[in-house]
Amino acid sequence: MKAMADNPKTANAMPTLEDWQHWTLVMGRAQQMLMEFWAEQVKQGQAMPAWSTPAFGFGEQGPASGDPMALMSAGAQAWAKGLETWGKMLGGVTAGAPETERKDRRFSAPEWSENPIFDTIRKTYLQISDQLLGTVDDMEGVDTEMREKLRFATRSFVDAMSPSNFALTNPQVLKRTMETRGENLLKGLGNMLKDISSGQLTQTKSGAFEVGRNLAMTPGKVVRQTPLYQLIQYTPTTPEVMTTPVVIFPPWINRFYILDLTPEKSFVKWCVDQGIS
Structure with a gap:
């Protein structure tokens, strides 16, 4: 007992009262942020968007409901593969790596392959993912357009x-x-609620x-300028310009400057520098 008490690793493994108080405070702050967010949503009368499963073929009239036994069989196979992977891990047997290990940047951190628990989580997820996508590809009586919709969904x-994508499994x-003692979770939660409130995802500071x-x-x-568009003519930078101008229609994402970001990443500037009007 004394040896355990004198072991700094053992002592550090036990959370102190201060630790408990800190993490309780973190959870309380997270709960307060959620409550304030939902209260504001209710006050503004915001409703959560509905999920229309028939639109993706999974409703009562969708093609995915045409062969329920096939779907059940695919689900059973997916779970069987997952259980097999976990059984090998729990039994101390390292699951054999596939012949060609896929490159997936989501799992590029060494912990995903070096830690047995996270390695098993990763392999189970990839196996079930392959099974689900393969089920869509193997469905019979589904036209190409609907199959693409099903695969997208x-x-x-x-x-x-x-x-x-989940904190406890990453x-x-x-x-x-x-x-950071939980500060990263609070910051991420705050960013998520802010994006939901604004109705769009943000990747940079406002x-x-x-x-x-x-x-x-x-x-x-x-x-x-018309009610539908603005026609911009860029100032020439060369002594001579081509007689026939080039008209550029940017992507329909309400961001005309997508082709003119910075001087180093501007297709428009490149055209002007080539003498294109």
Whole structure:
């Protein structure tokens, strides 16, 4: 007993009262953030979007319901493979690596393969993912267009359920959580709630970019404007320009500057520098 008490590793393994108080505070702050968010949503009358399964072929009239036995069989096979992987791990047997190990940046951290628990979680997820996608490919009586819709919906579901997306099954997140004592989770939760409130995902700070200042800086002017579009003619930078101009229709994402980000990443500037009007 004395040896265990004198062992610094054993002593550090037991959380102190201060640790319990800290993590209780973290959980309390997270709960408060969620309550304030939902209270604001209710006050604004916001409703959660409905999930229309028939639109993806999984409803009562969808093609995926045509062969329920095939779906049940596929599900059973997926779980059987998962249980086999976990059985090998629990029995101390290392599951054999596939002949060609896939490259997946979601699982690029060494913990995903070096830690037996996370390695098993990763392999189980990949096996079930392959089984689900394979089931869509093997469905009979489904036309090409519907099969693509089913595969898109299945792929979206599979990607969303990746263990890398959940804190408790992501070794990198767990490591960072211990390093920051939970502050990373609170920051992430705050960012998520802010994105939900604004109705769009953000990848940069608000106001970090401004058109004309550090975005879409190629000089030009609007030469025609209608209710549907603005026609921009960019200022030439060469002594001579081509007689026939090039008209560029940017992607329909309401971001005309996608082809004129920065001078180093601007297709528009490149065209102007080539003498294209």
